[in-house]
Each structure stands twice: as C-alpha cells, then as structure tokens.
Amino acid sequence: MKQCFQDFSLSAVFAGFITFLVGISVSAVLIIQGAQALGASQDQISSWFLALGLAMGITGFILSWRFKYPVATAWSTPGIALIIAVGQHYTLNEATAAFIICGVLTACIGFSGGFQKCIQQIPMSLSCAMLAGILLKFGLSLFIQLQQHFNFVATLLLVYFLSKKYFTRYAIVITVLLALLLCPIFLSFQFPPIHNTLPALIWVQPHFSLQSIFGLAFPLFIINLSSQFLPGIGIIKSYGYTPHTNQLVGWTGLTQIILAPFGAFSVCLAAISAAINLDEQAHPDPKKRYIAGLCSGICYLLMAVMAVSLTHILLAFPSIFITTLAGIALLSTITHNITMAFEVPQEREAACVTFLFSASGVNFLGIGSAFWGLILGLVIHHFYRLKPK
Template sequence: MSSVWRDFSVSTGVAGFVAVLVGFTSSAAIVFAAAQALGATPAQTVSWMWALGIGMGVSSLGLSLWYRQPVLTAWSTPGAAVLAVSQGVSLPEATGAFIVCALLIMLVGYSGWFERLMAKIPLALASALLAGVLARFALDAVGAVAHAPVLVLAMTLSYVLGRRWWPRWSVPVVLLVGMAVAALQGQLHLASVAWTWAVPVWVSPVWSGAAMVSVALPLFVVTMASQNLPGVAAQRASGYDTPVSPVVGATGLASLVLAPFGGYALNLAAITAAICMGKEAHPDPSRRYTAAVAAGVLYIALGLAGGTIVSLMAAFPQALVLALAGLALLGTMASGLAVAVKDEQHREAALLTFLVTLSGVALMGVGSAFWGVVVGGLAQWWWTRRPSASN
C-alpha cells in the first residue's frame, strides 16, 4: 500500500471526487425512479443505494489496485431507465431477473466472447465513440450558461487560466471556484446534508418467465451495448490495455452477489472513467489508477451512508455539476477526436460513429453508443471490402 500512497496526489483525489459527483448527480434520480416503479419501499430504496455504492466501490477499488490501471465501474443508467418503465413486474420478480442478467454478463465476460468482439473494433471507431459520448457533456456545460451565467463563466475562466498557468491543477481550481461562486450566490447547501447509515434489505427472488423477457434480457442488452461497450472504448482510447474478459466478468459477479439487495446491474464506466483516465487527473498515466481508487473509496462511503444521497445531490447546483463535467472531460474528448480522424482510412467511418453517438438516438431500447459503432463499423466494412471476382 505504500506504493499507492506514493502514487496518490491531490489531482487524482479530486478527479476521483469529480467522477463520483458526476456519476451520482447525473443519474441517481433514474435509479430512484426504477426502484419506485418496481414497488420498492423507502427502506428498500436505501438498500439499492447501499448495494450499488458498495458494488461500485469495491469493484473499482479492487480492480484498479489489482491491475494498477484506472478501472472505474458504475451502475447501468440505461438499465435503470428500462426498469423505470417496467409494468406489472414485482420487486421479487425483478430480483430474479437481476440474477439472470448478472449470470449472462458473467458468461459473456469470462468466456471471452465480449473481448473478441471488442478486438474487431478499430481504435479510430472506439475513439470516435468515446468522443461522441463525452461531447454531450461538453454541450450540456455550454447550455448551462443560460441558467447560471456567472457561475459557469467563472468556472470556464478559471479553467482557461488554469490550463495556461497550472495545468495539473486546473480541474481542482475549477471545482473550488465553482463551489465559492455557488456559495456566494446561496446555491451551495452543504449544511443541509444529513448523514445517516444505510441498512441492506434482502429481497428473495421469484422466477418469472415474463420478468426474464421484459426485464432480464433488455437489462442485459442495454448494459452490454450502452455501458460496457463505451467503457472498454474509453480504456482503449486512453491507452490502457486492461484485460476485458475478467473485468467484465467481475462486474457480473458483483451484480450477482448484490442483486438481492438492489444491485440490479454493474458495468464498466465510460464518462466518469474518462475523468480518471485523462491527463488532468495526473500527467503520469501510470499513476492515474489512484483516481479510480479514490472514487472507489468514496463510492463505498456513499453506499454505507446511502440515506444521505438525496440531500447530497441537492447540495450542489446542477449547473455546477454540468460545467465541471464538461470542462473536466474536454482534454479526453479532444484526444479521442484526434485519434479518430488521424488515420485517413478510418476517418469517415469514425465521423459517422461520432455523429450517431452524439445524436443520442435510441432504437429498440438500445442507446446511441451501440448504434454509432454499428453504423461506423458497417460503413468501414463496405468501403474497405474486397470487390467480388464477378465485378
């Protein structure tokens, strides 16, 4: 552990904090909606946050320390959206579906099927996929100017100055400036955060064929296509060669263990992971894993204090979170775009991948990240395939 302390720095700690802040505030409301749609009681909803926080924290902490690379996991946000619109499925039936989904993730992970699929995707398309996912946050940051111009412009100015004079500390400075401005405007409410411990609640699974079709399979598909796919792309685009199969399998195993407590689906993170893998976290790529370690510790803390999450989310104004995420991800997005268009052979296919991913279009319940790869991959195959002998 002494080597971890040596590798740790203020910038990696702040990157981990920003990743957790963005991860929770951007989609926790969807998770709450999913729990309520399945009829969860308030105590069971808190248990969901406990299970997800512990699952993300332990897996991020363990995998990052094991591989000495930034491996950040997250709950399945599109999966929560699927659950939020589920009808006629009880919480015990959904719990059985969570277990089946976890087993499927373990199967495609540990078998190597998913890794072989990822190996067929060119780096240019993977980089374009990552850039398309991150560009949405940059656009949201720009849009936040209309709602909180002083706050967002002050954070942007601090980022511009920081990139010139103190590039390593630019994101921490942006966070501090944002908190200071928000406090002066009366928009930061840290005093209202109520710290209470979470208590896990066991829900015995019930096996239902209808739940397998309406919950387990859609949850598995969107988690793999819309979450794990861009998660691996983020690692590759950032120059990390973390083994895909054992990591994806580990997220399935964590989901399996925590499913009865509300851990419906865990997967590789993409957006929050990019915060930990960017040069803003640390100039030395070999030390950025400590950002994911810091995020893992914070996730565990938030999981243990699951009852505080609602008040914690309310403490930070939304414009601060949007601006912080957009500015923190600019460098990683720029790097992804640079790699995407560098090779002329893949440039147009990468551009199609970027545009479809950025569009946010969802077809058949599957998000734009998956369709971006499909469109770009098919275009690249068509343009580079050998003509038949008859031609």
C-alpha cells in the same frame, strides 16, 4: 498484514486518496442525473452510491492486495452519460436488467480470455465516435448555459483552463472545490444539514427486454471495454507491471452482476485516475505502490457509509451546478474521442455517421441511437473495405 505495515507510506496513502477524489469529484453529480433519468427515488439514489462504494472499495482493495500492484476501480463516467442520454426510454427495472447483462458480458469476456479479441472486432474509431456522439450534448449544454448564468459558468471555465495549464493532474479537483465556494455567491443555494442515517441497499427487480439489452446493455458494455478497461490495462502496463487481465476484467464484471440490482450500473478499471496510484509519486519502489490501491478502496468504502449524506448534499445543488461541472468534466473525454474517431482517414466517413447518429438521440424499435449508430458505422466500415471485383 505484517507486510502491509512494512510497505506503508504516507505518499501512497495520499495518492490513493487523490485517486478516489478525482474519481468521484464530478461523476458523482452525473450519477444523480442518471438515476433520476430512470425515475429513481431519493432512497434508491442513496442505494446506488452505497452499491457503487462497496463495489469499488471491495474490488480495489482485494485486487490490489491479491496482485500487489495498485488496482483502481471506478464506475464509468461515459457509461453514466449514456444512461442520462437514453434514460427516458427505459424504466428503472429495465435498466437494472441491462446493468446485469452488461456485468455478465464483462465477466464472460474476462474469465474466458476473449477481452482482446472482442476489442479487435470493433474499430477504435467507431467506438470513440459513438462515445463522442453520446457526450456531445453535455458539451453543448455547458455553453448554452452561458446565456442565463454567465458569471458562474464563465468563472468555472476560466478556473478549469488555468488549472489545466498549471496543475494538470488536479484540474478537476480544483474546479470542483472552486465551484463549491462560488455556488452560494452566484446561485441560490443553502448547504443542507448532514444526515447520520446509515444507507440501505434497495433491491430493484430487473425486467429483461430486448430493447434495454440492445439499446443500453450492449452500448454500455462496449463503452466500458473501450473507454475504461482498455486504457486501464494499458496504463498498468505502461508503469512496468504485468496486469492479470482476465482476472481484473472477470472479477469486476462478477461484482457488477451481484450489485447491479442495488444500483451498481458499472464496475470497471479506472483509466486516467489510475495513473496517480501507479506513479512514482505514490512510492519510489514499484513493489510498494499497491498500498495506494488499498487506500483508494478504503476511501470508497467510507463513501458507501456516507451514501445518504452524499445524496442529500448533491440533490441540494441547483441543476446548473451539476450540468456545468458535468460539461467541464467531460471536455477532455469529448476531445479525446473526437480526435481518435477521425484520426484514420480511411475510417472517417464511417466514424462521422456513427458520431452523428449517436448524437441524434433517435430511437428505433425501442433501441437507442448509440446502438444503431455503431451498427451503421460497422456496415459502412466493412463496405469500404470490400475489394472491388
């Protein structure tokens, strides 16, 4: 604790707070959609926010403290997008079982040291194509909404692109803040009263089924590895640190297993937002930047305490507010994954099939399109790699 006080700096605290703010700014509204898609009640949605806040707060704080470099953890935005896309096919109990299975797979692949081996078995082009297909409808809905709510959607798009050009790191934060100001002007909205009720963890009995394991748990696991853990480890390395990969992946997976029955659908390493904690703006001395990771963890714990109020506020916003912000927040993710999916010419056909199949939303044997799109893409990928006799 003494060392913590010695290494303390306001710049690190601010970096930790901004990392937290970027992490929850828009994806929080996606959690509302995802939980509702599975039929969760308002109290259960509050439990989701409480469980996620505890998961991110505890893992971010302890791992940063243990390894003395900033470790930012987060829920998976692409993961909650998957849940929204396929949620109508599963009950909350089945989804909860899938979240537990995903955590078990993550913990096993982390502690066993098989993280890199698993990633290498799935071409990056196909995992990106699957993710791009899942996210496609979010991008399309953004522009479909222009017809009915032109002023609100167009203004937010303008704000986003301007802030993306001149204040890249804070583009999403700026867009969310402006959306909050514009909501009462363009939409029918009245700010709800703040509730002082403390949240409670609500247990959901998991119901294990092959459909939810193959249709939700496996795709969620693959998405988390490729879109969160892989870039998360890469970002830590890029700033000169040596990440404890096995422990980082393993402990986050174990945390997900414990808190999944209460709503922690994914516990991952943060990807893009993690760079804020790792950058020299947090502190010129790399050995003292872990304070930013501690601060991010504390912010998530405070969010957990405010879970009931957060739920009431988010549920009060019109659906157009949520869908517009979700679409804008995912624009960069969609762009990145489409680019990566079709980057290698020899893999484009397999990636295209995976992308289109995943975007189709079709369901076979109770298993969603993301799983089948990836399977078909892998078959085509390996077929083209066969050497003719």
